[in-house]
Amino acid sequence: MPLNVLVTGASGYIGGSIVAEILSLKRGGSLETLSIHAAVRSLEQAHSLTKLDVSVVQLNLSDETAVTDYLLSNDIDLVINNATSIDSQIASSLISGLKNQREATGKEVFFIQTTGLSAFDENTNWPFGEVKDTDNVFDLERQSRDTYVVREVDTFVIEQTKKAGVTGFLIYPPNASLTGEKDATLAHVSDVAKFYGQLIEAIFLGKELPVGENGHYFLVSHVVSWWDIMDRLAANLHARGLVTTASTKHVELKAS
Numbered sequence: 001m002p003l004n005v006l007v008t009g010a011s012g013y014i015g016g017s018i019v020a021e022i023l024s025l026k027r028g029g030s031l032e033t034l035s036i037h038a039a040v041r042s043l044e045q046a047h048s049l050t051k052l053d054v055s056v057v058q059l060n061l062s063d064e065t066a067v068t069d070y071l072l073s074n075d076i077d078l079v080i081n082n083a084t085s086i087d088s089q090i091a092s093s094l095i096s097g098l099k100n101q102r103e104a105t106g107k108e109v110f111f112i113q114t115t116g117l118s119a120f121d122e123n124t125n126w127p128f129g130e131v132k133d134t135d136n137v138f139d140l141e142r143q144s145r146d147t148y149v150v151r152e153v154d155t156f157v158i159e160q161t162k163k164a165g166v167t168g169f170l171i172y173p174p175n176a177s178l179t180g181e182k183d184a185t186l187a188h189v190s191d192v193a194k195f196y197g198q199l200i201e202a203i204f205l206g207k208e209l210p211v212g213e214n215g216h217y218f219l220v221s222h223v224v225s226w227w228d229i230m231d232r233l234a235a236n237l238h239a240r241g242l243v244t245t246a247s248t249k250h251v252e253l254k255a256s
Contacts, residue, residue, distance in 0.1 A: 003034045003204055004075050008061060008094070009082030010038030010049060014114060014173060017193035018080060023053060025197050031204060037074060039083070064093040071097040078110040078203065080196065085115040086149045088156045095157070099164035110203055112169045112196070113157045115150055117218060119172070124148040133172070133218040162212055169199070169215040192219050 005022065009015035019038055025031040038049050039059045049056045055074070060066055061083055070076070079094050091113060098109040120126050125147040128140050138158050145152045154170055161168030173192050195217070202209055209215070230248045238246035 015082035021193040
């Protein structure tokens with residue numbers, strides 16, 4: 001099935017990597033007929049993408065009318081939202097635009113929300129401990145939606161896509177700065193981008209996938225101890241003559 005894809009946050013770290021991965025798949029032939037549209041906030045960001053095989057648009061994603069007009073006029077049937085995981089208004093505008101596209105064309109439409117594993121961290125008041133993406137993630141996030149904005153938006157996206165008749169997915173790349181006191185869950189950005197490419201290929205081929213309340217995907221390739229990271233950092237800083245010792249130590253901070 002031909003797809004016209006809009007990638008928001010396309011000049012960002014993950015968004016730009018996704019655009020590059022899609023372009024690679026187009027050149028490889030598996031997504032040859034797919035068209036890529038990239039939404040950015042500024043002209044400066046647009047310039048970085050104009051030399052690629054991408055249609056670049058400076059779009060106010062909070063403006064539901066502008067978003068809907070763009071999706072309809074460009075026959076967009078898949079949106080990948082990398083712009084923000086904490087703004088339900090932007091998600092609402094994009095989902096509403098896809099709903100109008102579905103009603104106008106009769107085609108199935110898809111919404112992929114990039115969120116983050118910080119939603120399941122004890123530091124963000126996650127009360128349910130370790131969780132897998134095969135668990136009932138939607139119900140657990142819904143129960144704790146009021147204590148962290150990312151969970152609130154995640155729940156909103158699932159509820160609104162279902163209501164709008166839009167096929168929804170939630171993708172959770174790791175956020176190493178918010179993954180616990182002892183360990184960090186990690187995945188290289190190239191692996192994250194490859195997952196998005198594989199997901200788009202599966203949608204393109206019409207494969208049956210977990211979606212909606214079951215469409216949660218955790219992107220973790222390995223877990224690393226924070227102390228191992230600090231030890232490596234100390235060794236490299238010492239090798240460059242920037243610190244006097246290659247070892248790390250624990251320091252207790254005293255309340256002032």
